[in-house]
Structures are given as C-alpha cells and as structure tokens.
Amino acid sequence: MLRFLERPLVVTADINLNLVALTGLGLLTRLWQLSYPRAVVFDEVYYGQYISFYMKRIFFLDDSGPPFGHMLLALGGYLGGFDGNFLWNQIGAEYSSNVPVWSLRLLPALAGALSVPMAYQIVLELHFSHCTAMGAALLMLIENALLTQSRLMLLESLLIFFNLLAVLSYLKFFNSQTHRYENGRGSSHQQQVTCYPFKDINNWWIVKDPGRHQLVVNNPPRPVRHGDIIQLVHGMTTRLLNTHDVAAALSPHSQEVSCYIDYNISMPAQSLWKLDIVNRESSRDTWKTILSEVRFVHVNTSAVLKLSGAHLPDWGFRQLEVVGEKSRGHHESMVWNVEEHRYGQSQEQEERELELHSPSQVDISRNLSFMARFSELQWKMLTLKNENSEHKYSSTPLEWVTLDTNIAYWLHPRTSAQIHLLGNIVIWASASLATVAYILLFLWYLLRRRRSIWDLPKDAWSHWVLAGALCTGGWAFNYLPFFLMERMLFLYHYLPALTFQILLLPIVLQHISDHLCRSQLQRNVFSALVVAWYSSACHVSNMLRPLTYGDTSLSPGELRALRWKDSWDILIRKY
C-alpha cells in the first residue's frame, strides 16, 4: 500500500548552466531600462491604438494579420492596469502617467530574451555542438536590430519567438526524417488602415412604395419582395436616391448617384429602383434583414448601384464613392444588405429625425455563427488594401540583405539621443555569406554524391541537410514573398528571415572546421579566426549601442562617424 514510502524521495535536477546564463543575458539586455524612453517610439503609435481598442473593447480591422499579437500586447496593458486613455497620434509624444510603459513593453522584451536560449536549443537539436549552439545564441544576443525591435511595443519579436518555438517543438516532439516544414508566415505590420464601423444617423434610408405618398408603414406591414419597384428616401433629408446619365466624379465610365433635389426642374427625377434579391429562393422572396443580398437596378437606365471602391477627395470626406454601373456582369461591390431595420411611425419630418436618433426599437437577433464571423474576418484581412503610399523610411527587399537602409525610431526632444533600427553589419554580412556558402557547399556535395563520391558520413550529411533545409528554407519563406508584395515594406520585415540566417551561421562554421579543415593546425587557426570575427561583431555591436538603446547623446562628430553607409539616415541636429 504505502510502498512508495519505503524509498527516499529524490529530486535530480539537471541544469544546463549555458541555458541559464543565456536566459539571464537575454533578460538583462532586453529589460535594461525598458521604460526609457517614456515616449511613443515609431510604430508604437499604431499598435498603441489597437491596445487602446482592446482595452475599450472597440472592434477594429487591421490588415497586418490575425489578432493574436495585438492581443498579447493588450494583455501587457491589461496586466499593467492600462485604461486605454491615450491619444496615439504622434511619434515622440510623451506618455501620460496612466500608460504603464514597462508592462506594455514587457511581453515583446520577454519574447526577445527567450529567443536567445531558444536559438541555443534549436542548434543543439539539429545535432551540432554546444559550442556552435552557444555561437548562435550569442549572435542573437548582440544583434542590434533584434535588440531594438524587442525592446518596444512591436510585434516582430513575438513573431520571431513563435517561429523559433514552432521550429523547436517540431525538432523536439513531432522528430521525423521528413523535411516537411511549416513556418510562421512572414506577415508584416505596417500601414494599418482601421475600419471603424461608424454608425451614423445619416445612414438611414426609408424604403418607399412609389405609388404611395406616405412614409409610414402600413398596418399590417407589407413585406418588400424580389422584383418590386421601390424608392429610397434619405431619412434625414427626405431626398430620393437618384441616378442619371452623368459621369460619376471619380469613375467616369459609370453614372453619378445623387439625392434628387426638387428645385432642379430641368432634370426629371429618375428615382425608381428595382429590387433584385441575389440569393433568393423563390421568385417572390421577401427582403430580409442581414440575410438577403440585394442589388438595386435603376429602372430608367438599368444601371446597378455599386461601390466603385474609390475614395472621394476631401469634399466627400474621404468616403467611398457610390456609382451606377451600366455594364452588366456580377460583382461583389454591387451587392448590398440591410443591416439595421426599423419601422417609421411618424409623418412629420422633425419627428422622424428624432426617431432616427433614438436606438432602434426592434431588436434583431443576429444569428451569425462564429464560423461565419470568422470567415468574414479572414476574408477582410486578406483583401483589405491600403493606398499604396510612400514613407520616408520604407525600403525594398533588396536593400535589406546588405543593410542599405535603417529606420530612425525616435529622437530625444532636446538632446541628440536617438533610437534606430540598425543591424549589426558584421553579423548581417557574415550571415548572408554563410547562406551563400551553405548553398554552394550543398550543391557541391550533391553533385559529387550523384557521381557516387561520399564526402560526408551518412549522419553528418543528414544533419547538414536538415539544418540547411530548416534554416535556408525558413529564410527563403520569410524573405522571398516580399518581392511579390506591392505594399510599403520596412527593414523590420526582414528580421524573422534574418533569425534563420543567424542560426545557420555557426552551423556552417562548425562544418568548415569539422570537415574542411584537414589538420589540427588548420582547425586551430580557423578557431582563432572565428574568435577574432566574433570579437569584431561584439565591437560593432558596442559601437552601435547608443543608437540601439538611445540612452547616450552623441556629438554630431560621433554621429557622423557612425554613418558607415551613405544610405543610413542618422539624425544630426543643426544648432
């Protein structure tokens, strides 16, 4: 019964001090002075908005991707007791005292810190040595761009963390020889346009039978059916929705849609619309709220009411243009549905206006299932397009590999202390070289194996292939799709891809040492070179440190000395 008591209770702890040390260093570098600067830094201005939305539970739509990252950031705000009250409108604006800066930045920083030991563990799981694994982790530790990006309220470090976690879990649990590899999508986090579901009393229209003059509903109400001729009366202005053969403002191929105003006598009212229920089941189907997808076909010109998709200029308050489309053919933007619905009861215009201001009296239960909402949201995220614009610090994918670009994140309002997204040029260059070296070596071995020359032992070859497939594959999947994107791109989009290159770098070095150095002497010389190279990377990292942490104000001369590439934009104050 109580057999287990016969044996002593033993706890054996097996602590890898390497991991502990790396985690400690990661936390130290990422958390040090985390709440400095107490001002909005670059894209915090966007993500901050979303955090506030979550705090206030307002729905929003962001094309940068699924909401998990935003939710995690919001979690930080929630734990820090953020009430969401801050106007996120300007980079560099000082945070008010109610913004818990430290806890908002904590999660990205933790993710960044944990990426360091994770890199160690991944290289170990790929069957390379502790020394190599240490190398990968130490490179992650001192990479300035990764460091900057994880110390702010931004999503990349979370994305990188989950990327690495996915790779690690795959290597540890699921561990088969097939090289199937799935990877976090290289999603990007810029240029969000939010779609506020602004409900406005000016959105109300009254459906009117052209044969009747009253705007009050019959008793009992007569349902509107497919094929009925109707007029649409604007609730607030009592004008009829009208279209005529006049070119629309932005879409000259289509007809202008307007509200007919009585005093223009030279143009007859053309305000009759035929209701066409697209998803009808019978030919006399009734028009249902939300469920019915309808088209409005203009009776005189047979134009179809359509959203052209163009933004009107300022005079149209940047709202979307509506036109009458003459050409036939079916298009999603011609289909409308009724979202809210109420019966009008008053005859007088003023009373009617009052009614429209009050909440609708008929409570419609919206039976949209979670799946329907989910799929609509997914579709909206994929199709939401931003105006293709230009940003001072936007760049092209080709500029990333060679680090030809940087982003100035923040500048101290008085001194010249500043934060830049700027990578460690030694690490970037050697990581790219390592990728090229890997590919060349791989092709070389592959060709020789085809001629039955086996350079590597079987195990070493499979480890080499696995590591390459994972790292170059991860790099390619996170990098190449950007060439196809016609949107604004920034240097930080490259960071997930860079992580994979950094993992590959010490692997290639170990391979060269193990298999290409022929004597112990060569091996020793190579090791010495590697140490020298790593020291130079550390040196560079230290030189760029003021731009990473933004804690030191450098003189204009010192700043100019840091501008190693002409294309780097380092801010120098003119006094």
Next chain:
Amino acid sequence: MPPAIGGGLTGSELRPRRGRCAPQAARAVGRDTVRRVAARSLKRPAWSSRSFEAAGRWATLAVVTLLSFATRFHRLDQPAHICWDETHFGKMGSYYINRTFFFDVHPPLGKMLIGLAGYLSGYDGTFLFEKPGDRYEHHSYMGMRGFCAFLGSWLIPFAYLTVLDLSKSFPAALLTAALLTFDTGCLTLSQYILLDPILMFFIMAAMLSMVKYNSCADRPFSAPWWFWLSLTGISLAGALGVKFVGLFIILQVGLNTISDLWQLFGDLSLSLVTVGKHLTARILCLIVLPLVLYVTIFAVHVMVLNKSGPGDGFFSSAFQARLSGNSLHNASIPEYLAYGSVITVKNLRMAIGYLHSHRHLYPEGIGARQQQVTTYLHKDYNNLWIIKKHNTNTDPLDPSFPVEFVRHGDIVRLEHKETTRNLHSHYHEAPLTRKHYQVTGYGINGTGDSNDFWKIEVVNRKYGNRIKVLRSRIRFIHLVTGCVLGSSGKILPRWGWEQLEVTCTPYLKETSNSIWNIEDHINPKLPNISLDVLQPSFSEILLESHMVMIRGNNGLKPKDNEFTSKPWHWPINYQGLRFSGANDTDFRVYLLGNPVVWWLNLVSIVLYLLLGSTIAIAIKRGVQLPAELEGLTRVLLRGGGQLLLGWTLHYFPFFLMGRILYFHHYFPAMLFSSMLTGILWDTLLQLCAWGLASSPVGRRIHAMGIVSLLLATAYSFYLFHPLAYGMVGPLAQEPESPMAGLRWLESWEF
C-alpha cells in the same frame, strides 16, 4: 488475356534498344496504329505493306495540315477593316516599313516579321491604322494577315506531332488536332495581324523540337539530335523575341534540360568528359545560340529604325542622338549651361520624359489652383524652360552682359518659356503622391515669389562645377521647403492629360526619379559643339531598350474601375473579347473559345490530376501493374506530365502579374491543355477497353469514344463558327439571331 490495345502500349514495346531516332520510331508507330485504325482485322501486318503505312501516316499529317490551313485561310479578308489590336501591330509593322522609331513593351521580332510580310506583299506603309473599325480601302493588308494565318496554321500539325511523339498514339494526336482545329478561339486569334499567332508558332515549335530531341536521347551527337537541339534554341529565341511570355517556354525547356543533365550526370557509365560534352552542347544550342539570335533581332531593329518617330521621348537623350530627324541628331549645341539658356529638362529615369507645363490649372480641390506642371514623353514646345538668376529679372541674353555659367549650388529660377510662369512649389499636397508637395507654375513674366527659387546641384561632379548638357546629372532643391523636384511616374487623371505627375519630395533619398539632365540647349551667346561623341554603344542601347520595355510592361496597370479580365476567368471561358463590332448592324467577330472544347479541357485537367495521382500513389505503394498497363501509365505520367507542366508554366504566373491582363493571354496555356486532353482521353479509353475486355462493348469502346469526341468537337464548331468567321444580324438574345440559343453564359457578349 486481354487483347493488345492501343499505340501507347505497343509504342513502348517498340521503344528502341539500338540507336533509333524519332522518324523511325514514328514510322513504327504509324505502322502499328494504321493497322489498328484502318485494318483492324489484319492480325499481322505483312512486312511488304510498310511503304503503304508510311504513306498513310504522311497522308494523315497532310490532311490535318490541310484542314488547318483551310480553316485559317477561309474568309481571311473579312472584315476589311481594322480589328482590335491590329491597330497597334499593323501600325508598328508600318513603322518598320517607314523606318520610324517607335516604342512598344514587347521585343521587336513579331512586329518586324509583320512589317516584312507587309513589305513583301506590296503594302507601302501608308495606312494610318488609327483605330479599330477603320476600313482598309485600297491598302494591301492581306499579306500581313496571310502571314499571321500561315504561322497560326502550323500550330495544329505541331501539336499533332508533339502528341504523337509523346504518346505514340494516333488517336490521341488526332483528337488534339481536332480540338485545336475546331476551336473558335485559336481560329480567331490566328486570322488577324497580331503577335499571338507568331508567339504561339515559336512556342509550339520549341515544344515539338524539345520532344523530338528527347526521343533522340539514345543517339546523342547524331545529326538529328543536333538538328532538333539547335531548332529548340532557335525557336526559343523566336518566342522571346516576340513577347516576354516566351520566358515560360524557356523555363520549361530549361527544366527539361536540367533533369536530362541530372540523369546523364548520375550515369556512372558515362565519363565526366562525355557529360561535359553534353553540357557544352546544351549551353551552345540552348543558351549561346538563342542569345546571339535575340541580340541580332535587336541589332536589326535599331538598324532599320533610324528615323525619329513617336518613340523618341521614351529613351535617353544619348539614345536619341542616333535617330535622324531628332533634334539631337547631328546636332551641335552649347556645351555648358549659362544664364538665359533655353533648355529642356529630362528625367533620368527611363520613360518619364521632359519637365512640362501648359496653360491648364490644377482642378478645384487638388492643391492650389495654379498652372499644372507635369512630365511629358514627347517633344513639345511646352517643354522649354529658361534658366534665370533668382533675384534679377534682367534679360541675360542682352549682349551688354557677359556670359555667366550656371554652377553647382547656384540659386536659380526656371521660367516656362511659353507661359512665362516660374517653376514653383509650396506646402500643398501633390495630386497623387500625397506625402509630396505640389509643383506648379506661378507668377507672370518671371515675377513670382520666393517659392520659385531652386538650388541647382550637380550630382556627378566629373565635369567640374559647371553643368554640361546631357552628361551632368542635376537635381533641383526647393529653397524654402528643402524638397527635391522629381516625378513620381504616376499617370495623372484626365484633367492632367494623362501626363505624369511632378512632385517635390521631402525625402532626400537619391533615386533617378529626382535626377534630371539638360537635353536641348539654346543660347546664341555660346559656341556650339557636336554631339556625335555622345552616341551610345550597342550594348548600352540593348540594356536601355530592355529597361524601358520592362518599365512599360509594369506601367500597364489597370485604370481605376476598369473591369479587368482575371486569370481564373480564362479556363472556364468566362468572357471573350470583342474583335470587331458591337451592335446588331455591325459585322461582329468575338474572340471566345469553343465552349465544348474548353470545358472538355477543363474537365480533362481535373480528371488527369485524379487519374495521375491515383496511379502515382499506386506505383509508390508498390502495386504491381499488369504488363499491358505499364506502357499506358508511362505515357500518362511522363508525356502528360510534360504537358501539364507546360500548362502550369504558361498559366499560373499570370496570377502574380500586376499588369493589366486580357483573355488572349491564356491561349499558349490552352494549347498545352488541349494536348493533355488528347493524351488523357486516349489513355482513359484504352484503360476502359482493357477493363471491359471480356464484354463485346470493350472491344469497340476505344474507337467509339474517340470517334464520338471527334464528332462532338466538329459539330460544336459548326454551331459556333460564326464567332470567328463573323456574325451579322440581331444579337444572340433575339430569337431570329443566327446565334440564338448559343449564349450559354450571360457573360458572353455576342
């Protein structure tokens, strides 16, 4: 035991052991299939009847070819007016005859051949090809149409031979030929002065030569092997020389070559020297030869077009100096810029054009309501500007003043010569690029305000601080706002005459958009120098032509709210293109695939994927197929796979293209799809025949199936032929229309 069925099987049995090349193999197949089709009762063909079978084989090919020619040349002269894109390509053919320089986004071979055909057939290049619907009158257009139809007619024999070689099956080849002969789309596209028949001719020629040379693989370095290999290379150069779509067939041949070399490389019985020879042969025939031909095409192109024409402005100033009639040709102009000079300012980025202004204001609501400043690609007196000192309005050309050169760092004013307004910028957003500032023409007779002052900077200080015409790269920095004058390359709406937007960008990033050079330069006080020294080398011309073409292609973006054809529309034959006429009184031609053919193709792709993956999985899982089926599955997987790859390569890249797309872009892919259909149905019916071998139906199911497919295709062509040969009378929705009842999809517009 099931009876011997089909050519696929026998073809594979006949796979040569000794060296035997395509013609012989095909002959053997011909023998076998003729036996099956024509004389099924013959158990064993007598050796003496071999010549008879060869004759049968040639006769079938001849019939296929003749039918193809007959359908393509039937009513070729109708309609006797410009149809659709004939307006472009006919015009460009005329440019070659007139030797005037023009610009087009496609490489020149297709248009050169059209021009040549026109020239040889007596067309004198005088017809204007203004717009679709213009009548040809007395101008000779049949030569050009005939040439296109001639090349278009060869598609069918090529497809027939390709399928025959891949499947070794007569019925498969016949079915393919019928599908393409009776497709109204292919027919329409082959009957007009267009690039597509020429492009498809080269694509199919490359495919056929590649397949032929693959089947010579067992006799490397033999004469036929070299012949087909180099013919592949020549066809590739042709395809790429007509349109950049030719890259897809190059990709296909490339992949085929890589896998081929990989096999050879892994064959340890071959020495590395032999493998090296194989590699060299392919580099010679598939890379060097096409490249030489392609460059030759361009050399001929620039040699023929030596007169100034509508394309000048797309190219750099140095490029234009070689065109006779251009103001830069044999010109001599003052070397260094001085105050008072009248100049044109050209953007360094290709295909942007000259800084331009005209007497039209920006419309209400778009920045300040001042005079528009744009860039314009064509030469025009409105491109002329006078460079003046910022602070005096005295005439610098007054002989009493000494000549004063403009130098790096000077503050200047640019006065528009025609309207006397100054180049001006201010803190208003630019019309399209909202983060930039608007650039306008402001002031009168040179009197404006301090927003008219620009600092002129020389980017390449190779020629000192003075500004050398054509060579110095300069930028203009707005003094008040610090922004840089540039062109965004975006096309303005109709109010801006669809010229390009000029902005002042606050971002000082160095791009060629904001760098300019001085092209024309008039200053009577300065001595002139000759410009001949500035002529570019041929390699510079080649590079520049390609940059301009690529930019042009990328610039073909769909305009706002234009209904554009989407790639997913194409295989389902969703919507056609109006070639001629729209109303019931017009002679109407409508480019639309024969729906029976196209939908059969669509079904076949799905069926192929199902059947192919089933068989592939079965083989992977070690299922032992009966010996009779092995040949069939090999044809299906290898031959069919090649064609599926061709279809994929010619179709899916369009999904990634940002440029405007049209229905006719699908036709190269459709050729591959039709060949796949031929192979699929032949194999499928043979499999059925094998499965039902015991029943009496089984014996005839293959022949019956093929014959009914052929008849269905031919009948559908009979129904739909007015689409291609022309329709008059009421539209299809009217009951008395010749096409009544045939408008099966609402999206078809005939």
